[in-house]
Amino acid sequence: MAPASRNRQWLILFQKKRGEHRTISPRAAFWAELGIFLLVLLAGLIGLSILVSRIFLPYWRAINDYRPRLAVVREMRILEQKSEAGAVFRPEILVEFEVDSRTKAAWAFDPRTPLGNGYLPDRRAAERVLGSFRQGGLCLVYVNPENGTEVFVFRELPWWIWLVLFVPLSLVILGGVGLAMVVQAGKERSLLAQVTASSSRFLLKAGAASSQLWPTIPPPLSSQDSPGVRLPIRLPLMPTELGNFFGWFLGSLLWNGASLTVLTWAWTGVWAGQQDWLFFAFACLLVVVGAAWLGAMGYFVARQWRVGPTIVEISGQPLIPGGRYQVYVAQFGHVKVNRLSISLVCEERVVFPEGTETRTESREVAKIRLFRREAFEVRSGLPFEAFFDLDLPVGVMHSFRSPHNQIVWMILVEKVLVGLTPIKRYFPVVVYPRQSGKVTI
């Protein structure tokens, strides 16, 4: 018997329970989660639009609509503008250039700054910008054809701008995906509520339940829903690994987005002369952890790619205790396999409150060995294939599903591979109760 496993339901932000007391209703939890992800998405979109409008759009407009001219740098200055929020500084260069065979002069600046319109938050940063120009030197400027005094000069963008771009992008992905998941969960909850309501009405009629089809058993896939190639029904892969991967991927996006923001902040401080090396080292440490996280994700993706997909098909569904079924398994990829074992497993799953958390627990209660093969190699374009029988014993429990309790049957494909951690893939099947009465077990 497998040890119990506990998982935290990662997407449930609200709706925690204290004993039998629910702190918030499902409807309120839905709107609260929707609001949070909407805010994250909005923050990402605002950040992205600020970056695009202040950094990328001015350059794009200039190279498309303005006239490029080779100019000579004559003078330099720092324009200071004071406001209630404090002073801001714009480095400007006086350039001479020719338009229609006439020499003109104008003050030029680089409009791509975080504050917009060429302004920087401190004088030293503005001085550093002017340091990249030389009096009498040549530079490429862009002149507004409608207003000859509006002239832009573009420096090379610093490398950390691309890191800054990563932050709003992460927020957009995180908010968008979270929003989609919350909406999907809301749809499922509403569907469940409809089903439960109709079941309740129905069940209140005495003796009529026997004519209703399996309200506590999940519907099985038919050959029309998921046709197989070798056998009538192809079983879907239970997205356990993929679901975990998705959660970790979102987590890494959030971590890396936050750590890169901190690093950019620390780097800007160092760049501006405020040498807080301890803070900078801390920011570097955060980024290293984020990089290790991404490395682990890369390992997972590489492992999945090397192992390749697994296909499981079955001759019929639902399974009935006492019945015999044929199973087909195909393993693709390019990998050496130490051991491949296929079993039919039954797992109990429950949802329960623990303190302020809602937890899930699963326990494997039955495992029927179906197939085993050792030491073989799967090559690209030549999948490993096997047919075998599945004899379902008479005295087994059927599949069961209620809001907080489940009994799930799955075909488990376990692979022990050379140089990789063992891989388990689950393919759910549906077992109905046997149709005859008492049998001797």
Place this chain on the structure above:
Amino acid sequence: MSVVGGDSLPMVFLRLDRDRSVYFPGDTLSGEFRIEGLSRVAINAIEVSVFWYTEGKGVSDRGIHAIWQFTTSERTFDPRRPQRFCTIVPRAPWSYEGAIVKIRWTVRLRVILRGLPSIVCEVPFRLGDLPPAGGL
């Protein structure tokens, strides 16, 4: 048979017709109840229900298969005389004794009194004859 009460308290009798407590889908589940020591006017309503519920580590779920309500407003209703109920046993869920999930079936009689707490009496039964989980 299940009996609740006695001595100076009202007595509630609930029993199923079959001696064996194991039923299979499609079987007829029938029984009767009677109440002694209570006049008709003291009873607000009587409710008999057949339902399954889960036990174990998870939050308990419940599904009602059948429910009957007996109102005492009719003059002919006499709670001391046996009142019958009958239903067809459904196909699922079967009774189950798992590691962290258990499914149980029961017939419950609830006598709702005027101005007093209800009296509840239960007769459990099994749907199917599955052995406890963990044998495979």
